[in-house]
């Protein structure tokens with residue numbers, strides 16, 4: 001009996017000591033000027049599935065406190081938790097609200113007497129003023145050798161946030177450990193030169209889903225993306241949502257046939273953009289390209305059903321992913337170059353994947369393309385009053401492509 005008690009105590013101490021923390025990461029799913037969602041995953045060493053299914057008593061000891069640089073008092077926000085997909089590990093989250101715009105915050109997490117760490121984040125400005133910068137890209141993680149340097153580049157560019165366009169961890173809804181590595185890499189490398197964590201805005205891709213599904217007219221259920229849906233917030237009504245930065249910029253996330261059909265999002269997309277008619281800048285992001293380089297077939301359902309809506313609402317750019325190359329189209333209306341009123345499609349998802357080869361005759365076969373290249377990259381977008389600048393950057397900071405558009409919709 002005594003031996004059993006000692007063994008139990010040893011196991012508890014061991015799990016306390018080695019309950020590794022993956023993250024934290026910061027996510028925006030709404031109100032970027034006044035809120036921040038923080039998530040991390042902790043390993044559960046219990047071999048008892050039933051106890052893993054309940055919140056551990058120790059969870060009551062978990063706390064997150066935060067304050068802005070000019071506040072003396074630490075505030076605390078409740079920590080909630082849930083199982084990470086079908087694993088025994090738990091996701092812990094804090095949804096901080098009522099923050100001050102354009103302000104740096106410190107936060108710390110404690111587990112009982114143990115400090116898990118101190119981190120920093122910054123909220124979004126509520127007005128465009130001097131302009132903001134964000135980075136975007138998808139198809140992040142074939143290997144750590146490709147993922148880590150690009151995450152480091154993302155942080156080094158000091159963006160306000162990162163818009164991640166799907167195929168984040170390549171777990172295919174079954175390999176949870178790939179998410180743990182992905183969390184670890186983002187937490188470690190995607191930090192600004194001022195030490196702040198870069199908040200992410202996430203978009204679903206086929207590799208978030210079991211069977212890597214791309215079924216634009218017959219999409220699987222949300223439950224087929226168990227890690228994506230248990231890790232992130234803001235996905236109660238599916239993977240489509242809009243984030244508004246003051247009234248100067250909106251970013252609309254769409255699901256290109258991974259857990260929702262293309263057609264069923266049409267009405268919502270139209271209404272969402274209509275409600276934001278007066279925003280200066282409008283961006284959309286989804287995984288599967290409508291206007292690609294030919295390395296895979298174009299998403300014709302998106303061309304047919306979403307592109308006319310983008311055109312009607314004067315969307316500035318559609319960020320596409322999935323093809324593991326870089327491309328930028330000319331501004332397009334119905335697939336034809338239209339420098340005055342067209343929508344630019346830019347991507348195509350080669351953050352940290354091996355790239356694909358593009359056929360040498362793309363200029364002839366695909367006259368809507370302005371640039372196509374097989375190269376790992378992220379896209380840095382500078383948003384200023386009256387001007388948009390897009391730069392495709394390699395992990396070492398080399399410029400692959402640069403494009404600037406003067407905005408005629410300036411308010």
Ligand SMILES: [Fe+2]
Nearest residue numbers: 167205206322
């Ligand atoms: Fe993909």
